[in-house]
Amino acid sequence: MQFNKKHILDIESLDPEEISMILDTAEGMKEISRRPVKKVPTLRGKTIVLFFQEPSTRTKLSFDTAAKRLSADSISISKASSSIVKGETLIDTVRNLEAMNPDIIVLRHSSSGAPHLISKRVKSSVINAGDGIHAHPSQALLDMMSVREKKGKIRDLKISIIGDIAHSRVARSDITGFSKMGANIFVCAPQTMIPMGIENLGCTVSPNIEACLDEADIVMMLRIQKERQGNTLFPTEREYALRFGLDKTRMALAKKDVTIMHPGPMNRGVEISSDVADCSNSMILEQVTNGVALRMALFYLLSGGSRHADSN
Amino acid sequence: MQIRIKGARVLDPGNIDDKKDIIIKDNIIQAIVDPGESEFKAEYQIIDAENMLVVPGLIDVHVHLREPGHEYKETIETGLRAAVKGGFTAVCSMPNTNPVNDNGQTTKFIINRAKELGLSKVYPAGAISRESMGESLAEIYEMKQAGIAAVTDDGKPVENANLMRRALEYCKDLDIPIFVHAEELSLVNGGSMNEGSVATRYGIKGIPNAAESIMVVRDIALAELTGARVHFCHISTKESVEAIREAKKRGVQVTCETAPHYFTLTDEDVKDYNTNFKMNPPLRSRGDKQAIIQGLTDGTIDMIASDHAPHSVIEKDVEFDMAAFGIVGLETSLSLSLKLVQDKILTLEELVNKMSKYPAKLIKLNNDIKPGNRADLTIIDPEMSFKIDPETFESKSRNTPFSGFKVKGGTFLTMVNGRIVYQYE
Numbered sequence: 001m002q003f004n005k006k007h008i009l010d011i012e013s014l015d016p017e018e019i020s021m022i023l024d025t026a027e028g029m030k031e032i033s034r035r036p037v038k039k040v041p042t043l044r045g046k047t048i049v050l051f052f053q054e055p056s057t058r059t060k061l062s063f064d065t066a067a068k069r070l071s072a073d074s075i076s077i078s079k080a081s082s083s084i085v086k087g088e089t090l091i092d093t094v095r096n097l098e099a100m101n102p103d104i105i106v107l108r109h110s111s112s113g114a115p116h117l118i119s120k121r122v123k124s125s126v127i128n129a130g131d132g133i134h135a136h137p138s139q140a141l142l143d144m145m146s147v148r149e150k151k152g153k154i155r156d157l158k159i160s161i162i163g164d165i166a167h168s169r170v171a172r173s174d175i176t177g178f179s180k181m182g183a184n185i186f187v188c189a190p191q192t193m194i195p196m197g198i199e200n201l202g203c204t205v206s207p208n209i210e211a212c213l214d215e216a217d218i219v220m221m222l223r224i225q226k227e228r229q230g231n232t233l234f235p236t237e238r239e240y241a242l243r244f245g246l247d248k249t250r251m252a253l254a255k256k257d258v259t260i261m262h263p264g265p266m267n268r269g270v271e272i273s274s275d276v277a278d279c280s281n282s283m284i285l286e287q288v289t290n291g292v293a294l295r296m297a298l299f300y301l302l303s304g305g306s307r308h309a310d311s312n
Numbered sequence: 313m314q315i316r317i318k319g320a321r322v323l324d325p326g327n328i329d330d331k332k333d334i335i336i337k338d339n340i341i342q343a344i345v346d347p348g349e350s351e352f353k354a355e356y357q358i359i360d361a362e363n364m365l366v367v368p369g370l371i372d373v374h375v376h377l378r379e380p381g382h383e384y385k386e387t388i389e390t391g392l393r394a395a396v397k398g399g400f401t402a403v404c405s406m407p408n409t410n411p412v413n414d415n416g417q418t419t420k421f422i423i424n425r426a427k428e429l430g431l432s433k434v435y436p437a438g439a440i441s442r443e444s445m446g447e448s449l450a451e452i453y454e455m456k457q458a459g460i461a462a463v464t465d466d467g468k469p470v471e472n473a474n475l476m477r478r479a480l481e482y483c484k485d486l487d488i489p490i491f492v493h494a495e496e497l498s499l500v501n502g503g504s505m506n507e508g509s510v511a512t513r514y515g516i517k518g519i520p521n522a523a524e525s526i527m528v529v530r531d532i533a534l535a536e537l538t539g540a541r542v543h544f545c546h547i548s549t550k551e552s553v554e555a556i557r558e559a560k561k562r563g564v565q566v567t568c569e570t571a572p573h574y575f576t577l578t579d580e581d582v583k584d585y586n587t588n589f590k591m592n593p594p595l596r597s598r599g600d601k602q603a604i605i606q607g608l609t610d611g612t613i614d615m616i617a618s619d620h621a622p623h624s625v626i627e628k629d630v631e632f633d634m635a636a637f638g639i640v641g642l643e644t645s646l647s648l649s650l651k652l653v654q655d656k657i658l659t660l661e662e663l664v665n666k667m668s669k670y671p672a673k674l675i676k677l678n679n680d681i682k683p684g685n686r687a688d689l690t691i692i693d694p695e696m697s698f699k700i701d702p703e704t705f706e707s708k709s710r711n712t713p714f715s716g717f718k719v720k721g722g723t724f725l726t727m728v729n730g731r732i733v734y735q736y737e
Binding site: 012089090091109111112113114116117131132133134135169172195196197198200201 | 507508509510511512513514515516517518584585626629630631632633634
């Protein structure tokens with residue numbers, strides 16, 4: 001099977017077969033990171049631009065590591081180092097990048113739809129590394145990879161996502177992706193953080209955290225953005241933790257073998273207590289490990305690779 | 313030289329609906345005669361309008377001409393060329409130019425420039441508040457002397473309810489209508505399309521219906537308090553239509569307009585982050601579109617105005633949330649509105665009322681097709697079929713969501729002061 005997508009813009013535009021193919025490829029890639037020499041020459045001579053208009057540490061590091069393990073040349077530019085601060089438009093900046101003939105452009109941007117906009121203007125492949133509050137496909141794919149690895153399947157699992165759904169691109173992509181793969185998704189948050197019509201993406205809005213946690217296979221906690229405190233969304237972190245924080249007592253409502261996930265960075269003591277974050281059910285760090293493999297798979301597939309990656 | 317419009321159906325609701333010839337001399341409608349009558353008398357320039365429809369000149373009460381200040385988007389000239397091509401013999405220009413039309417000088421500049429051009433007539437709307445900052449009243453009397461037909465801070469709301477109250481009282485004496493841009497900014501809160509499933513899916517921050525209707529309800533209350541004439545611009549929601557319907561029933565002096573995009577499109581048409589579908593208020597849900605159509609049918613919505621808002625690629629070829637709000641409309645408004653007649657939502661008479669007679673009444677013009685009146689006429693070809701092509705626009709800007717739309721019916725000829733200012737070729 002050939003991977004036919006030119007860009008990875010969101011989960012919505014991937015069908016279940018393509019998602020499976022990406023996850024399969026990523027599983028194969030994982031082994032490379034365990035080798036003593038963690039590098040294969042697969043993408044030697046390819047140029048990957050990491051254009052992060054918005055601050056990011058782990059996603060950028062993950063893409064960068066993925067590029068290097070496949071021997072691609074990665075170049076990073078940020079908002080501060082680009083001409084955007086000088087008033088250049090996104091399209092002009094990207095056209096300039098394009099003139100240097102990159103093969104793949106990875107874009108993180110604060111505006112929803114920015115990767116879609118540039119994908120129409122460039123010859124390179126575009127990977128969305130997070131756009132506004134819209135999508136974060138590589139994160140959702142690595143989440144699916146992690147769940148599949150842990151549970152052996154995705155279909156029919158009860159997956160509960162708790163936190164600021166309204167402002168989370170991770171939540172949107174996870175809901176879309178997991179529901180495409182047949183899971184039952186529940187979301188829970190104060191109503192101020194539930195966007196209108198979210199159920200149409202394929203989830204059930206649950207009235208309270210207890211119902212949401214009940215018999216859950218996967219619990220995914222989202223970061224509460226501290227800067228939103230005192231805004232109109234919730235009164236205090238303290239009250240948020242009281243009402244929606246995941247601690248051991250609440251965790252006990254879920255299945256015994258529940259898996260706890262978090263896209264990071266965590267606010268310990270707010271949405272997740274330290275003992276939950278560090279317990280054996282938590283696979284938060286494995287998500288990070290899988291992230292590298294998953295992004296290697298994306299680079300590989302967009303460069304024309306087929307399912308079985310192995311170094312050539 | 314006299315002009316004779318021959319063989320058309322002349323439709324001026326409440327006045328005339330018959331196959332007649334119109335004879336025009338020296339800017340004035342000289343006579344309306346039976347076809348063929350008194351043909352021998354004079355030398356005529358004949359306009360063969362067989363199978364056409366002659367109506368009182370169309371009036372668009374909501375247009376952004378952008379000059380002075382934003383000439384790269386539109387000039388008075390390009391805007392008025394677009395207007396006459398769209399069949400409009402008169403427009404109201406919005407004051408959010410640079411400088412803002414909040415003074416007699418700017419008003420005079422706009423009117424004089426329009427007179428020089430001799431295309432559509434311009435009845436400018438002046439600002440309610442100085443620089444439209446919503447803080448203190450602009451010099452409305454002076455602007456009225458200079459020729460404004462209305463006041464508005466369009467582009468933004470008058471947030472301070474007390475200032476709005478005072479503006480209404482002040483304008484009541486001057487007998488000037490206030491055009492209300494109804495928007496509660498704290499509810500908009502950075503949104504750039506209709507709040508709902510589509511916005512959620514695209515990750516675009518939403519604007520709830522209440523951001524509009526809450527201000528409509530407020531200003532209905534202020535219209536009641538003051539007895540002034542309030543006209544609501546670009547109504548887009550079900551709740552606003554309901555509030556206005558109910559207010560009219562109570563006898564409050566309010567009128568309102570909607571724009572063709574609100575009865576033609578919904579938020580489901582916003583696709584692929586295409587910024588030509590971004591305007592303020594935003595395209596709403598199917599239920600809202602239905603309510604707008606209902607409002608047009610039952611007369612709650614008095615008129616159709618395009619909210620012609622030209623923007624260049626600089627504002628539009630960018631990220632969706634960064635893009636300017638607004639679309640051009642002068643050259644598509646008539647054709648899109650004729651669809652309401654084709655779909656039997658409005659009768660032809662009702663459409664002419666909503667695009668000509670009621671707007672005239674709002675700004676106190678008499679555009680009846682009667683001997684002695686100025687010859688401001690629009691000749692419509694109801695059978696003309698075409699695809700909307702932005703490349704053919706007279707407007708400087710191309711920001712329309714209707715590119716490629718198939719429509720039937722359009723402007724055959726536009727006459728202002730007895731002069732042919734546009735003719736279809």
